Each structure stands twice: as structure tokens, then as C-alpha cells.
Amino acid sequence: MRATLVTTFVLVSNATGGQATVPAAQTAKPAEKQATQPNASTRVVLTAGQPPVVRKGTVVGQDAVTYVVTGSSGQVLTVDLQATSTSLYFNVLPMGDPEAIYASDRGETGNRAAITLPRDGDYRVVVYLFRNAARRGS
Numbered sequence: 001m002r003a004t005l006v007t008t009f010v011l012v013s014n015a016t017g018g019q020a021t022v023p024a025a026q027t028a029k030p031a032e033k034q035a036t037q038p039n040a041s042t043r044v045v046l047t048a049g050q051p052p053v054v055r056k057g058t059v060v061g062q063d064a065v066t067y068v069v070t071g072s073s074g075q076v077l078t079v080d081l082q083a084t085s086t087s088l089y090f091n092v093l094p095m096g097d098p099e100a101i102y103a104s105d106r107g108e109t110g111n112r113a114a115i116t117l118p119r120d121g122d123y124r125v126v127v128y129l130f131r132n133a134a135r136r137g138s
Contacts, residue, residue, distance in 0.1 A: 007090075007127060008052045009044050009069060010078040041066045041124070047076060057127075059088060064128040068095070071117040079125055081111040087130040095122035105130060 021064055027064065035061075044067045057065050071077055081090050081104065091100040092115055102115045 006082045008080040008135045009046055010052045012048055012076040013095055040134045041068050059127060059129050064126050067125040069123050071123060072120045073117060075117050076114050077117055078114045089130060090127045093124045095124060
């Protein structure tokens, strides 16, 4: 299976500990770039409070698209995944940690999530096809 994806990233500074506000995408034209080769990592540079960054790409079969985002403890990373397949999901993992801090296939909030980052550092956003769709490999 082949799925086309559009992933929007926003990083919000949340130093007060209150509810973070995500800037509206309509306030500025987001930067758009294609995702790189499957299973390769693409760094997404985000600045808190700036307009969303959009990445487009394709996931085929058991391949995955991985984005690397740097954030600080307490910041809110918003990821919004739009896809042509309902079997496309994403996980957010601290770099070097196999345990996801968010997994969209768990049905928590679907393919849009606002995640408060637990520590400073890099985070991987891994976009993949669910096993049943990936096995079809078309």
C-alpha cells in the first residue's frame, strides 16, 4: 500500500505551565518540503511561537518516514498528520529511547496530538503504515 502524507509541526513555548495556544496556520504561509527517502531521518527546525512547518511525503509498505525535532522540557509539540490512508499513524519518541511518549494508533487523539515534552533534546516523529496495510505492500 502507498499512502501520501502531509505532516504539520508546531512548537509552542509553555513556560507558565498553563494551556498552550497553537498559532493558526492561516497567520503565515507554512514552509513546505518533501520528505526524504523512506526510512531516512529529516530534521525539522521549529522555533516556538512561529508559524507551522509542513512536510509532505509518501510511505510505502513497511517503510517509515522519520522526522527529528528538537524541543525543551515543558514545550508543547503539536503534530497534525493528514493522510490518504486511514492506516497511517505516527509515534513520538525521545531520541535513543524505544518507548513512545505518544502513539496515534492507541486512539488517544487520532492523528493530531499536542504533546508536552518531558525533557530537553531531540524527538523522533515516526510515520508508518499499520501492519495490515504495510503487508499488502502495494
